[in-house]
Amino acid sequence: MKNEELKKRDLEVLWHPCTQMKDHETLPLIPIKRAYGVYLEDFEENIFIDAVSSWWVNIFGHTNAYINEKIKEQLNSLEHVILAGFTHEPVVKLSERLVELTPDGLSKCFYSDNGSSAIEVTLKMSYHAHKNDKKIGKDIFVSLTNSYHGETIGALSVGDVELYKQTYEPLLLKTIQTPVPSDTSVTSAKEAAQKFEELCKERSHEISAIILEPLVQGAGYMHMYDREFLVLVREICSRYDVHLIADEVMVGFGRTGELFACESAGITPDFMVLSKGLTGGYLPLSVVLTSDEIYAKFYCDYNEHKAFLHSHSYTGNALACAAANATLDIFEKDNVIEQNRKTAAYMAEKLEKFKGLKNVASIRQTGMICAIDLKGYKSEDRVGLRVYTYALEHGVLLRPLGHVVYFMPPYTITKEEIDRVMDTAYDAISAL
Ligand SMILES: *Cc1c(COP(=O)(O)O)cnc(C)c1O
Numbered sequence: 001m002k003n004e005e006l007k008k009r010d011l012e013v014l015w016h017p018c019t020q021m022k023d024h025e026t027l028p029l030i031p032i033k034r035a036y037g038v039y040l041e042d043f044e045e046n047i048f049i050d051a052v053s054s055w056w057v058n059i060f061g062h063t064n065a066y067i068n069e070k071i072k073e074q075l076n077s078l079e080h081v082i083l084a085g086f087t088h089e090p091v092v093k094l095s096e097r098l099v100e101l102t103p104d105g106l107s108k109c110f111y112s113d114n115g116s117s118a119i120e121v122t123l124k125m126s127y128h129a130h131k132n133d134k135k136i137g138k139d140i141f142v143s144l145t146n147s148y149h150g151e152t153i154g155a156l157s158v159g160d161v162e163l164y165k166q167t168y169e170p171l172l173l174k175t176i177q178t179p180v181p182s183d184t185s186v187t188s189a190k191e192a193a194q195k196f197e198e199l200c201k202e203r204s205h206e207i208s209a210i211i212l213e214p215l216v217q218g219a220g221y222m223h224m225y226d227r228e229f230l231v232l233v234r235e236i237c238s239r240y241d242v243h244l245i246a247d248e249v250m251v252g253f254g255r256t257g258e259l260f261a262c263e264s265a266g267i268t269p270d271f272m273v274l275s276k277g278l279t280g281g282y283l284p285l286s287v288v289l290t291s292d293e294i295y296a297k298f299y300c301d302y303n304e305h306k307a308f309l310h311s312h313s314y315t316g317n318a319l320a321c322a323a324a325n326a327t328l329d330i331f332e333k334d335n336v337i338e339q340n341r342k343t344a345a346y347m348a349e350k351l352e353k354f355k356g357l358k359n360v361a362s363i364r365q366t367g368m369i370c371a372i373d374l375k376g377y378k379s380e381d382r383v384g385l386r387v388y389t390y391a392l393e394h395g396v397l398l399r400p401l402g403h404v405v406y407f408m409p410p411y412t413i414t415k416e417e418i419d420r421v422m423d424t425a426y427d428a429i430s431a432l
Contacts, residue, residue, distance in 0.1 A: 003043040006031040027385075030392070035062030038413050040397065048397045051409045051421045055399075056218065056250050058281030060330055061412040067280050067326040074322035083111070083316040090321035097328050098289060102260060103268040106289040110308075111316040115249040115275040116150030118286035119211070121310055122271045123154050123173075125290065126209040126243045132297045132306050138208040141173065142199065142242070144180040144192075148219035149211060149247050158211050161220055176203075178210070180217065181225035184364070189225060193232035200240040209243035209270070214261035215366055218250040221404045222371035224364050230265035243270040243294075249286070253277030254331070254340050254411065257367035270294060280327035281410075285320035340411055343418070344368050347407065350422040357429055371406040374429065383432055390428035396421050398428075405429065 007029050015021065016029075033043050038061060040048045050058065060067065078088055095109040110125070112118045123141060131137040143149070143158040150156070156165055157173035165172070178196045181188040200207065214230055217223040237244040246269035251261040255277065258264050262272065271294070275286035298308050314320075330336065344367050354360050354372050361375035377383045384400035391398040398405060398421075405425055409418070 001043070002033075003031055006043070027389070037061040038410050038417055046395065048392065048395055049409070049413075049417055049421055050397050051391075051407050052397060052399045053408050053410050054281060056408055057276045057279075058410050059253060059255075059277045060280050060327065061410050062281075064280065064330075066330060067282055067323055070322050070326035070329075071282065071319055074319055078318045080314065080317050080319070084311065088316075088318050088321075090318050090325055091316040094321045094324050094328070095287075097325070098274070098287065101328070102272055102289050103262050105268040105291050106272055107292050108290050108295045110288045110290070110310075112286045112288070113284045113312055113314050113317075114150075114286055115247075115273070116152040116155040117312060118249070118273045118275055118288050119149045119155040119158070119247065120152055121288050122211070122245050122273055123158070123209070124310060125288065125294070125308060126245065126271065128308060129243070129294050129297045130208055138206050139174060140203070140206045140208065141175045142178055142196070142207055142210040143175060144210075144212050144217070145177045146180050146217055146220035146223055147177070147211070147213060148217065149213075150249075164219075176207075180212075180220075180223065181229050184224050184226050186226050186228045189227075189229035190232065192225075193229055193236065196233060197236050200236055200242060204240035204242055207240075207242045209245050210237060211245040211247055213247050213249075214251055215256050215264065216251055216261070216369055219401065221373075221401050222364070222369060222406045224366050224369075224371075227265040230262065230267050234265070234267040234269070237270070245269060245271040245273065247273045249273055249275045253327070254337055255367055255369060255408070257337070257341055257344060259331070259337060278327065279320050279323035280330070282323040282327075283317070283320035284314075285317065285324060336411060340368055343411065343413065346415055347418060347422070350418060354426060354429070357426075359429060359432060368411065369406065369408050371404050372425070372429070374403040374405065374432070377403055377432075386432060387425070387428045390431060391424050394424045394427070396424040398425060 010029055030042055032040050034041050038049050040050050098109055099107050112121050127137055141158050145160050148159045148161050157175050160177050178199050179192050181192040246262050248260055252274045272289045279285050300306050347370050351363050351370050354363050359374050359376050361373040363372050374383055384402055387400050387405055
């Protein structure tokens, strides 16, 4: 049988991400035959609602007819071309649109393949910009406690989730973590900003940039904070000549209720990093947007130490750009942000009843991200795994982060599908 055969062949040759492979001695892999809308279908006619958007990337459903068509169209004329010295229409068009849609002042796009590599690009660009400008490098990056920016060495260095970072500590760059606001109040936003300002007062001459996830720290257990923090940090950065890097890899493209989370605070960062939803969850692509001011620091007669000589083989891949353009078309033609606000309001209603469960410590929500903290368990209880397993048996893909059960579905999810997801999670948590 196909299902059993694939599981067996897989474990012979594959090593899966973020997985203790030995767990698969008891926890079966799930081969997926096809996917459509919010559904994943296996080889035994089970269907699962993808309530985590396949690791937060899928925004308009799987095998979306429109995006499929646009990729196929592109495939007939150009699949890929070297982006050094050459260009193509999909990448030009995408860049024009991103410059138009992102906060005022972001005017140049630099492409890469995934979130982590775009973080590497930004860190190097920030360091290099200061160096070109002042002849001296500022070699410390500041990030927030509990932050996550990916898992390549540089990205891991600015992250602060122990689970991913601890083992590799001796390999990492010099970074400092300043406290993230402890909750969603304006007071804690102000307190945290003050701590950052104190740090700048003392060491801004060494600090290249602060990098943060605006409004929601994703892999940091869906921790949320108020927009006021962004307003204050923007102002502090400008005053101390420290770059502000907004990592919108997860929150970008409508997840929080605005197209970009920075908009909620009305700020323009010096660098904005986008990936995940950029191609609608179809193909790997990421982009760093920055200002003319930063760009100008690299623009001069040829001098091998001044140009930004960073490159990836697949930079600006034409198929990925076509998927991204199709994704932006959907934002343009369907009133996505407005519709997301309605869906988020419905999720908020449904979330209320979790408050009544005795093992629920708290619930929170920003746009189409909802999170539930469970209480009373130790890490060896592996409650996340138990919720995951229960939900799968009931046709829903949830993937809790430790003791945090969260929902981050594709935007195309219907009310009935939300009911199924939330009711299943409710039953799973009740059954613990
Ligand atoms: C996922 C994520 C990254 C890393 O992106 P990859 O494509 O997984 O390398 C970086 N920052 C944030 C906020 C993310 O959620």
